[in-house]
Amino acid sequence: MNDDAMDLRARNKQATRQAIGHAALQLAIEQGPNGLALVRVHDIAMAAGVSPRTYNNYFASREEAICSFQADQSRRVGLALRSRPVEESLEQAVIAAVIELYTDPEPDKAGLSMIMSTPELEGEALKAFSVAEGPLAEAIADRTGIAPGSGLFPAVTAAAVAGAIRVAGRHWLKPGTTDSFASILRSALSHVVPVTSPERSQEQR
Structure with a gap:
């Protein structure tokens, strides 16, 4: 199988995964506050235009299907940071990549x-x-020149960034919030990266 065929197959699989995940989430929303308990695999498969067997090839549970977009998005954070220009500081790169x-x-x-x-x-x-x-x-370690496993900074910062994203999401959902998610997320991240960046520590010495 050539590279083009492999790429097409991967894209088709991802499109199917996204279709199932979208259908699962929409059905849960339509069912209201207790939507998760009311959604059935058969209904998700029908809404996505696939068979229940195909559904089971992609997801082990309704919860996994419903949260698949968030899961796929989160797995791309490291790659998003690696794609930022090398001249950006860690603070600038992390905030820009996440936003x-x-x-x-x-x-x-x-x-x-x-x-x-x-x-x-x-x-x-x-x-x-x-x-x-x-x-x-790993992306933070590479960007800051820290050898893998030699310090806590990359892992602690990654965990803090993930926490900031979750906190921003909860704040954005509060009744009466009018700020965009981007502005809230930027504010949340600004409490994490500048304080912990080893680059800032070196500059202050």
């Missing part, structure tokens, strides 16, 4: 609210964030 990844497009409020207000879904989303911390920590 671009999580606000283009802006999150769906109904979907995010469903996930954050349902314990089973919030737990699944937290699991996705935890998985994302490793690649982000």
Whole structure:
């Protein structure tokens, strides 16, 4: 199989995964506050235009399907940081990478609210964030010249960034909030990266 065929297959698989995830989330939202308990695999498969068997090839649970967009997004944080210009400081690179990844497009409020207000879904989303911390920590280590495993800074910063994203999401969902998610996320991240960056420590010596 040539590279083009492999790329097409990968794109098709990702498109199917996204279709199933979108259908699962929309069905849960339509069912209201207790939507998770009312959504069935058969219904998700029908809405996505696939068979239940295909659904099971992609997801092990409804929670995993509903949170798949957030999971896929979180796994790209490390790659997003690596794509930033090398001349940017760690602070600039992390904030720019995270804001671009999580606000283009802006999150769906109904979907995010469903996930954050349902314990089973919030737990699944937290699991996705935890998985994302490793690649982000590696990208931070590479950018700051820290040898892998030689210090706590990359892992602690990655965990703090993931926490800031979650806190920003909760704040954005509060009734009466009029600020964009991008502005809230930027503010949340500004409390994390500048204080902990080893670059800042070196400059102050």
